[in-house]
Amino acid sequence: MHLTPPAVLLLGILCVKAAPGSSSQTLFKSTVPAAESLANNNTQWDLSAGPPSNSSSNFIFATFSSFLQHWPNTKYRNGHNLVLGVIPVGSLLYHGTFRNQIPNTPEWTATDPEHSYMFCRNLESDTGCWHLTLAATRPLKVLYFDGSSAAKMDNGPMDSQDLVIWKEVRPEWSFREGERIARLCEWGSKYGIDGFVRMEMDFEVMLCDFRSGVEVVSFLNLVPAAPVMRRPRKEPLPSRSPLTNAHDDASSIFSLNSHELEAEIQPPTDGPKGPFSAGSMDFRVMEAGSWHNHFPGDPRFRLDYSRIVSFYDPVLFPSLQAARQGQARLDHRLDKISQADVDTLFSQLDKVLEGWQGLPAESGIEWQNIIRVITDRYAERLEILHYILNSTSTTYGPLKMAYRHLSSMVAPYNLLSAAPPSSNYTGEENRYSWASPVYELCATTHTKAFESPGTASKLTHSERLLLGALKDVTKEICRVVVGLWAEGREAGLDPVPGEMGETLVSHNLTAEGWKERVEALMKWLDWSFWLRCRPACSYEEMCYLPTWPWFLRRQPRSIFLRTWMWRNGRGDDAEQSHNIIPGIIPIGTLIYHGTDKHEIPDHPEWTATDPEHSYVFCRSVKAHSGCWHLTLVATRPLKVIYFDGSSAAKMDDGPMDSQDLVVWREVKRERANSDGDRIIDLCEWGKKYEIDAFLRMEMDFEIMLCDFSNGVHPVSFLNLVAADQEIRRPVSRHLSPNSPATPDSEFEVDSAPHYDRHDGFQSSREFPLRIPPLFRLLEAGSWHNHFPGDPRIQLDYSRIISFYDSELFPSLHHARLGQGRLEHRLEKISPEDARVFGAQLDRVLSDWKGIPSGSGVDWKALFRVITDRYAERLELLHHILDRPFVSHDRNSNATLKEAHRYTTSMIAPYILQSAVPPVGGDKKHTWASSIYQNCATSHTDYIEHSPLSLNLTHSERVLLGGVKGVNKEICRVLVGLWAEGIEIGLAEPDLTMLVDSGEISPEDLVRDWKTRIENLMAWLDWTSHWLKCQPACSYEVCSNIPSSSAFDLRLATRKCVICPPGHGSQTPNQDPFSWTTGYGDLDMQLERPLAL
Structure with missing residues (x-):
């Protein structure tokens, strides 16, 4: 890892960290080495000699210390360990299903009911779902795959399972979960394995037999958690992000982006839809997973550290050690394993599994406790040490404080006989050799007892591997800590009275050097303890490290617990699609297609509007064969249909509803992942109307092109370095005779310079890190975040079909009542409205030639005028009213006066001279109605009362009604606030104190105005x-x-x-x-x- 710069730590009375208990320390007593015994052992305990570059001890320690913990296994998804364990008697497991039937085949269970309840679903909403609770009647023997081993991704999380099942890594089979669980259970049956433990948002158990070792506690008919999720396609299609994954049966994808839970304004939903939205339950399973974030992880599993098979074992798997050389830990995979090492894997698995009864190891050592003692001892201390050294102070203070901190760490090992010579040693070789006994004692204190003949003879191979890692890790920690301490002692930082022997400048350099050495140590250790939300989350927040299948970035951040949800979309689009809009792609527009085949598609396929998007799908089948990237140009206007929203999101909770209605005349949740059928059926349907393509959006916009030989012409078809092919630096400049020549210029790959990473560390690679294609895809999508969107698509607003049209679709209008916008769906459309939709679609498209028709009004420009006029102004008005103020009336009056002045400036063009408030007051502000009308109709009256209205299409009349309604509500609120301010005297220039009318105080009036603006902005929802x-x-x-x-x-x-x-x-x-x-x-x- 690269070091986390420490947060400011509160060091004081309330933040004292307790020392490890004495009972733990007694385990690690060892014989104190005498100084003279090291005379011939200076090489081993040389403070200047760090670990070998190919050491895997740090990886072994880090992974072994992270078993069953959600946090570190989320950061490092690619598991490298197979660990045997048991589920104790009485432990509960949960299973959600739509069948009133206990499974008679291997199935998934969860350790937390929040997890299994996600899968408690049913197609028939009025019949509920079934939730099964099981109890272990005997110790269940399980095999644990560490990492995020339930993440259906093709870049590593499932490598270890692949090797067990198929004896090779098969990333293309990451979705074959049904086959995976069947094969695992079949393989494990000869060893008596009851299940397999994996982790995604929370831990799951792939239970092989629901009638062996478990009994039913309850089998309840519950209100479904959310609509059922269906099996996705087995092969990813070009419109899907190449790393998007899903279960192919029980563990379907559930996107956290499905809905917005408007908890404070919407009452809980009763009835067949369930008491929670899908989003709220997504949060609950994340919350359940967070309970196991850190040590001891999920306590319902007891792992046997004496029976671990680790792919970080250099003795068993030398091919992987070589493959990892120079790689960052996040890049570690098992796909480079040799056949000989695969044979070793199964031989070793047979050894650890044969005759295993689930009993504790013969040695009796609780390795988990030993690991915990070491991390407790050093994790926070090293972080504080780095924090001290990170000070920008130019005084001696940080150095002295750091030395004192080091001295307290070394104190238990500071032998009386270990003292620096009277005059400083000037040689460079093995400098500070006087401190070697301290170094040795520090490094061996936790492990030396296990090397006695009686104990060592009982250790299994796994235990010896772990012992070696413990020794190496403690040795490196102590080498750095004792080395800094010895250097500080020789430099005169010891609190013994004396003079500082060096100048201030040299001490600044020493402090910087110390910090770099501590950073290097923490980077090498890479403990998850240092990965956290900074600053810490407050009340009503939870620190969350994104996990599959939600937002797979590895940065922790806080989630607000009262809302749980994050909004999707690009620009104003909500996730769900509610509009179908014809449009054209102009002549000369370029579109792109990435593929692994050197052939232009002869069937409908996906293309992209940005090459960054298509390049993500430019992948190779064979290593070093590259991929093929096709660029096409439109030779005529291409007629397209645009589905708004996140319409390329393969989710069954709304984004694809409008496409379903076009293709199948009904919403089919279970076909959310049937994109191959979808594109074929859409293109077949569109032939009647000469539709060339369909436009959708996910991370960027995509075009489902129906015919690659009609209306487009190839510009280029290039063989590129594949998106999934790592660019490697040549081993030598001397290429083989058959190798392509490399230009001898400043652009040679070998000439790439070292550069300093932004995080303060020198890159371990000599070639600059390649920017991942997915980042560039997100970047490309961000170019179209706001107005005007993607300019390469010209939409015909005169032919929009909107499912918000209450005249055409009254059943949807009624279904939406009381719902938040993100919950709006099309599945409740009535059969009659579905027939109306088909007829309207035919009317809109039957005579469409791709040329704008209707009134000719530029509706897009009109929308922009209105949003430009009010969006920022409303935001600033809210800011004025939201400013913190104290209880003194003067502040409330000042806020009201400023808000009123600002409102006056907004409606100034509409204030009529004849509009004067009556002397007696008018609570309904009817005197301002003319201003209200003037403001509300200023942008639309000319359309409604001119010849333009004669040519309005039905779609345009819908748009006009929408514009009028929005303008009217904006003006109602603004003119209402302004008129109220006039009546209470806020426009008087000499007003210094608003007289309390007795009905409402100035403070309450500010709050009332703020609430009214908030309600308006919530209603507009201009995201x-x-x-x-x-x-x-x-x-x-x-x-x-x-x-x-x-x-x-x-x-x-x-x-x-x-x-x-x-x-x-x-x-x-x-x-x-x-x-x-x-x-x-x-x-x-x-x-x-x-x-x-």
Whole structure:
């Protein structure tokens, strides 16, 4: 890892960390080495000799110390260990299903009911679902795959399972969960294995037999958690993010982006839809997973540390050790394993499983406790040491404080006989050799007892591997700590009275050097203890490290517990699609297609409007064969149909409803992942209307092109380095005779310079880190975040079909009553309205030639005029009313006067001379009605009362009604506030104190006005303006709304304000960081923006 710069720690009376208990320390007594015994052992305890570059001890320690803990196994998803364990008698397991039938085949169970309840679903909403609770009647023998081993991703999490099942890594089979569980259970049957433990949002048990070793506690008919999720396609299609994954049966994807829970304004839903939205239950399973974030992890499993097979074992798997050389830990995979090592794997598995009865190891050592003692001892201490050394002070204070801190760490090993010579040693070789006995004692105190002949003879291979890792890790910690301590003692930092022997400048350099050495140590150790939300989450927040299938960045951030949800979309689009809009792609427009085949498709396929999007799908089948990237140009206007919302999101909770109605005349949740059928059926349906393509959005816009030989012409078809192919630095400049020539210029790959990473560490690679294609895809999508969107698509607003049209679709109008916007669906459309939809679609498209028709009004420009006029102004008005103020009336009056002045400026063009308030007052403000009317109709009256109205299409009349309604409500609120202010005297220039009328105080009036503005903004819901990073992103940082597709975002850019996940850590100001709108029911804590 790259070190997390420590947060400011509160060091004081209330933050004293208790020392480890004495009972733990007694285990590790060892013989004190005499100074003279080291005379011939200086090489082993040389303070200048660090661990070998190919050491895997740090990885072994880090993974073994992280078993069953959600937090570290979320950060490092690619598991490297197979661990035997048991589920104790009486432990409960849970299973959610739509059948009133106990499974008679292997199935998934959960350790927390919040997890299993997610799968308690049913197609028939009025019949409920079934939730099964089981209890273990005997110790259940399980095999645990560490990492995020239930994450259906093709870049590593399932490698270890693949090797067990198929004896090779098969990333293309990451979705074959049904086959996976069947094969695992079949393989494990000869060893008596009852189940397999994996982790995603929470832990799960793949239970092989529901009638062996478990009994039914209850089998209850419950209100379904949410609509059923269906099996996705087995092969990913180009419109899907290549790293988007899903269960193919019980463990379906559930996107956290499905709905917004408006808890404070919507009452809980009763009846067949369930008491919670899908989003709230998503939160609950995350919450359940967070209970196991740290040590001891999930306590319902007891692992046997004496029977571990670790792929970090250099003795058993030398091919993997070589493959990892120079790689960051996040890149560690098992796909480079040799056949000989695969044979060794099964031989070793047979050894650890044969005759295993689930009993404790013969040695009797509680390795988990030993690991915990070491991490407790050093984790926080090293963080504090780094914090001290990170000071910018130019005085001796930080150095002295650091030395005192070091002295307290070394104190238990500071032998009386270990003292520096009277005059400083000037040689460089084995400097500070006088401190070697202290180093040895520190390094061996926790492990030396286990090396006695009686204990060592009982150790299994797994235990010897772990013991070696413990020795190496403690040795490196002690080498750095004792080395700094010895250097400080020789430099005169010891509190013994005396003079500092060096100048201030040299001490500043020493402090910097010390900090770098501590950083290097913490980077090498890479303990998850140092990965956290900074600053810490407050009340009503939970620190959450994104996990599959939600927002797969590895940065922790805070979630606001009262709302739970994050909004999807690009610009103003809500996730669900409610509009179908014809449009054209102009002549000369370029579109792109990435593929693994050197052939132009002869069937409907996906293309992209940005090459960054298509390149993500430019993948190779064979190593080093590259991929093929096709660029096409439109040779005529291409007729397209645009589905708004996140319409390329393969989710069954709304984004694809409008497509379903076009293709199948009904919403089919179970076909959310049937994109192959979808594109074929859409293109077949569109032939009648000569539709060339269909436009959708996910992380960026995509085009489902029906015919690659009609209306488009190839510009280029290039063989590129595949998106999934790592660019490697040549081993030698001397290429083989058959190798392609490399230009001898400044652009040679070998000439790439070293550069300093933004996080303060020198890159371990000599070639600059490649920016992942997924980052560039997100970046490309962000170009279209706001107006005008993607300019390469020209939409015909005169032919829109909107499911918000209450005249055409009254059944949907009634179904939406009381719902939040993110819950709006099309599945409740009546059969009659579905027939109306088909007829209207035929009317709109039957005579469409791709040329704008109707009135000719530029509706897009009109929308922009209105939002430009009011969006920022309403936000500023809310800011004025939201300013903190004390209880003194003068502040309330000042706030009211300022707000009234600002409101006056907003409606000034509509204030009629004849509009004067009556002397007696008018609570209904009827005297201002003419101003209200003038304001409300100023942008639409000319359309309604001119010849333009004669040519309005039905779609345009719907748009006009929408514009009128929005304008009217904005003006009603603004003119109402303004008129009220006039009546109470806020316009008087000499007013210093508002007279309390006795009905409402100035403070309450401010709150009332603020609430009215909040309600207006909540009703308008202009997310492209009001959904933003607060505070705004700085230079070299961009903000991104997570798309609905789940994907592994491994960012690797050079000048990042915040360290990218997968290569860095957190900065102190990183979290929590919220996207907020701050307006009434729009108040929500959103996912932290990506800092790219």
